[in-house]
Amino acid sequence: MINEKRQWQLLEKIGFSRVGGSKEEKKAALILKETIEKTNNEALIEEFEVDWQKIKAASLKTAKREYQVTAYYQCENTDEEGLTAPFYYFSTDSAVGIKKCEGKIVLINGYLRMKTYEKLLEGKAVGFITFSGELKDAKEDTDLESRELRSPQREKGNLPGVHMTVHDAMELVLENPQEVTLNVQQDTFKINSQNVVAQIKGENNNEIVVFTAHYDSVQFSSGVYDNGAGSVILMELYHYFLANKPKRTIRFVWCGSEERGLLGSIHHVKNNKDLIENIILNINVDVAGPVLGSDVAVVTGPESLVHYIDYLAKEKGFEIKVKQDIYSSDNMPFAYKGIPTVSFARFGGSGQAYIHDRYDQLFFMDSKNLKRTAEFVRIFAERMINSYVFPVPREMPENMVEKVTEYLNDKMTEE
Template sequence: MMNTFISGERQYGFVSKFNYVREAGTSGEQRAAETILQELKKENSDAQIRTEEFSFFAPQIKRSFFEVTAPYHKVYEACTFGFCANTDENGLEADFVYLENADDINMKQANGKIVMLNNYMSRTMLEKLVKAGALGFVSFSGTPIDTGKKRLPTSKNLGQSKTLAEIPGTCIHFVDAAEIVEKGALRVRMICEQTLVEKTSQNICARIEGSDKSDDILTVTAHYDSVPQGPGAYDNMAGCAIVMELFLYFCEHKPRRTIDFVFFGAEEKGLLGSRAYVKAHDSELSHHLFNMNIDLAGQSLGGTVIGVTGDSSICRQFEALAEKCGIGMTTRSSVWSSDSNTFAWKRVPSMTLNRDGYGMHTEYDTIDLISAWSLRRSALLLCTIANYLANEEVFPLCRQIPQEFLAQLDASFSTEK
């Protein structure tokens, strides 16, 4: 029955409705939320369909400026790093040093300087720079072969916060960063000015109440927002199509356990939708047994990985289910970089399905690269797993999360202000 019900063409048609940018807090994201609601309500089922709004802060960049002042002079295109401190109107000028990967030896040179480093800038890294006495930092984006618009730096942000961080930061392009190092920049000046504005996003939820084990809750989730660079068909409207397909299946085949199908907003801003969800549902989290998340799906060529943040025995069980339905995939027991982390942080075992693909976070992430064949296979695999979890007499998965995973998650989420 499942094999004949799941449709790749129906999922492809769903993805085709969202071929536009859906950055969190914008009219594009709001438009997508309204379309998802309409699609859920078309089923005319007894599912409990609702919208859960939440607010967040976003940086509004006012000024960005970066120049080398010694031993040569040149102004470079720059973009103020979101959520970092402002400089005064004249900017911050100081000696400059390139710290590479911010290893302990290089970090000893940071005191009193504006520093540049390779690492992805996080609040943890920023705290390390502040402790080392750095006055400001420079990050870079792009590749050495970029041309045209790609030759400009890409905006970057620290994690979500209601306040600006301790020191200013800016981002320049890779090619400019390489030139600065090659030419031996010794002193630089930067101007950073931004304000924080409050914005609204929403999670779209559809709950199907279980028949005889309704106190047990499973979640099937994906985020529907995109980055501003492209329409995000692979990342992650294809994942939303899979969630919608499973919703349609369980409307027709009522599960024993309750399933909440959730389309998260603002994932690209720092897992904000899933964080708002666990906060709103804190009183019922003890009844949540497992989170099935999808993030990156739908392209034809590539392999499928299910990352499990839970006991390694879950991987073996999912592999057996995949073999049963004849769909190849691999599993990995680890902390995954998606909304599943939020559930695991709250001690709910979780997984994320991730399929290889091209164009994530770029203008190339369009429906042109999405495959109905691939969508059907991923949905069939996840529906097999969901059906197993929703209907077994005794819930079949271990609910203990390894301590090393919990330590990683606690450290990661504790850095968010």
């Protein structure tokens, strides 16, 4: 069964910020590796290259003042004296907004999605500004994080960009300066991030079930909820199946750099091509453990699996909502390869749990809720792994193929 105390202790142990590619991420990987090695099994560190940078300058000035900003990682450098251009608040990517972008440094609302980025390139903006945080929080309680211009975005066109707090964004719009001067200087290079991989051999090697959970987090976030929780659930499942030999082979992949665009799971799928046809199911866990929250299972696969989990929950008296959809996590690259996947999570609602900031901490979580989710995943997984005939057809319904392809389009390109 799930060892509640051991699970929680491991969560405490890896509860520090673990940005994909950082020394801290590597440290967490080694903790997971050592935990496996203590059971006299092998753990593989599967390395892959990720972008990294050294920021030398980042500033945003108007005639009146200077705003506090961070440089967009990997974005284009400006000239050393900076880029001066008219300012425009690109509040929505409408036709009017796009037309007004030309030659300007544009502020966009919140997160820089691919679609918005394409629009500002289309409109011929020359630089961009994004922001994060919440106005209800004091500015001093708002961490100014660093954002990354991801490679699929850079491939469309690389512009210089900076990030600021929501408080400053509001001030900037109120100031509405004629011109702003943007300065970004950075050196870019590659470093390694890594997955941690362990395997438990079953009697049947031709059918493999893969568990995934990302163990990286973002800047300023201890990432215990997102996704230390899934990582330690995986470790408990590992202990369980080590003690209870499975019929089918099980592979555990603790994925690195998920928060940077599923880089670890994409690498694993691309780097283990020979395994792909033998993988019959991927079970992913991403976020769990909040006291106030609700469990969900998202099936990216056949409808029959939705019913299977739903019936099982009814049999066991476990409250969970099961649906067929895509889920933005490490199961997606497997689904892209036509492998049925299910992603388990226990979500805290708004104001009950926090991700991607300094409040992702243990205070809203407890070991019992973490165990409950883990236990249900274990029961489900055991039935799958030990079934006489594997009950899930290896098929991806048309509606899911469409959604997965659209979601991963820019991420899985080079084959």
